Amino acid sequence: MSTAAAPEPALVDDDLVVRGVGEEPDQDDVRAFEVHWQHERVGRVELLLGADGDAEVIWVFVPEYRGVGIVERALRLVLRWAFDDLGLRRVEARVEDADRDSVRAAMRAGLRKEGVSRSQNVPGGRGDVVVLGVLDDDPSPESREGFIAQLNSALPTKRAIAQGVLRDAGGQVLLCELVYKQEWDLPGGVVDPHESPAHCVVREVREELGVDVEVRGLLAVNWLPPWRGWSDATVFVFDLGVVDDDFVARATLQPREIRAVHWVAEEELDRHVAPYNQRLLAFLATHAGPAAYLEDGLPAL
Structure with a gap:
């Protein structure tokens, strides 16, 4: 110079x-x-x-x-x-x-x-x-x-996560068995910059399960406090509707993240998911009203 x-x-x-x-x-x-x-x-x-x-x-x-x-x-x-x-x-x-x-x-x-x-x-x-x-x-x-x-x-940033509730004709919930953690989880993932949560959950299901889904509505917004080393996050939980019995058979799993997917009955959920999802899914099982605001899976308002 x-x-x-x-x-x-x-x-x-x-x-x-x-x-x-x-x-x-x-x-x-x-x-x-x-x-x-x-x-x-x-x-x-x-x-x-x-x-x-x-x-x-x-x-x-x-x-x-x-x-x-x-x-x-x-x-x-x-x-x-x-x-x-x-x-x-x-x-x-x-x-x-x-x-x-x-x-x-x-x-x-x-x-x-x-x-x-x-x-x-x-x-x-x-x-x-x-x-x-x-x-x-x-x-x-x-x-x-x-x-x-x-x-x-x-300005502070907060992680946004978009997840979806998929059910079969019998009311069972689809859970993903993940490669990187013990607890099973709802399909979805982290919202990218400049991406809407609704678009994110559709994209994540397509990328990780190889199938297309449609957002039917917003079920809840759930704030998660820090947990096991993860900082806090806001989770948008969408209704992805009821899918055909062959949904799992049609799935093509992304092996780096998804080990398997399972249909899980309501009475079996507590055995597989983290405590905050236990509370979330228990709430959603009886909630028929508008989209709810939750904190750590519990109603906050």
């Missing part, structure tokens, strides 16, 4: 001035900036230039100025210069997860949260590090698109 000189004139945002301090000897891969606010030096920002148009940004500020909006303003100026004048393609920041002020400042400057690197060496010991990044063609953080992108990268 070329060794362009530090920016002149200084980068300015109202009463905030960011001045390039020039290249230091033997450090032509570093661009350093001093940050001045109201004629007082309050911090320093550095770009550590890498190969192929990438860089890492680091910063340090006087503590009392860290949470008042100055950091993100300075970072925006430096990032804009880095893309416009240096022609960088991507800038990354790695911030201690415990340093919430710095994480917020980076995101308000336009960097998106991309992940967490666990148990890294940090000042004072070890800790998790948040990885954030911004690309040269990302929308401005001041735009609607940029603001939404920041929220989407950082």
Whole structure:
């Protein structure tokens, strides 16, 4: 990468001035900036230039100025210069997860949260590090698109699962004997990003059992608390109707996930399913009303 000189004139945002301090000897891969606010030096920002148009940004500020909006303003100026004048393609920041002020400042400057690197060496010991990044063609953080992108990268996510209840003419429920866990389960799976739960259950049954089903309605939404190492999830339970007696014979199982499928009578369900599904199926056996909201398989409203 070329060794362009530090920016002149200084980068300015109202009463905030960011001045390039020039290249230091033997450090032509570093661009350093001093940050001045109201004629007082309050911090320093550095770009550590890498190969192929990438860089890492680091910063340090006087503590009392860290949470008042100055950091993100300075970072925006430096990032804009880095893309416009240096022609960088991507800038990354790695911030201690415990340093919430710095994480917020980076995101308000336009960097998106991309992940967490666990148990890294940090000042004072070890800790998790948040990885954030911004690309040269990302929308401005001041735009609607940029603001939404920041929220989407950082808002909590909850696993969504779609499952279906299939019955035979005698009222038995279809359960899948899974390769990766002991308990049998209803057919279905995890909802993909940008996929509806109803579409997911149809897709999962087609992929794992090799047959097509039709969603007849929503039976329940069941929130599952953390269980056996799994984090919490929301399960959409759909009515897939009554199928012909030859349904199991027509199934083509995906061997990586499904060992076998079984028709199970109501009185036998407790022997095969996890406790939360015991409660769910017991509730559904007597519930004839509208779609229910459940928590851990029990009515919550």
